[in-house]
Amino acid sequence: MAFEELKDNAEYIKGQAKNYADHSVAFYKLKVFKIIMRSSISIMKFTLVAISFLMFMFFGSLGLAFVLSTYLDSYALGFTAVAGLYVLVTLLLFAFKRRLIEGPLLRKCSSLFFNS
Secondary structure (H helix, E strand, O other), rough: HHHHHHHHHHHHHHHHHHHHHHHHHHHHHHHHHHHHHHHHHHHHHHHHHHHHHHHHHHHHHHHHHHHHHHOOOOHHHHHHHHHHHHHHHHHHHHHOOOHHHHHHHHHHHHHHOOOO
């Protein structure tokens, strides 16, 4: 009789352990899906904003180059001035890349991954 009870308890524990494992797997699948979806949505939003910003910069640069060309009486000088402005911005970004790019990007990715 005691062995029968022990066998029943062992079967019950085995069933509960299997149930727990199944639920844990389902939970982690859902958690990974949530992280992947949040990351994908963030990448899509960033891409759309980046494309819009690049379009703005392209047409704004052309407009600025033509405006400077009329003031400087030379298309070459107008477009060179805009190119020089981009070189200056690039050098500033390179000098301050940790503070302006790496830090905020790391914080955003960390919050997406660890707070989900």
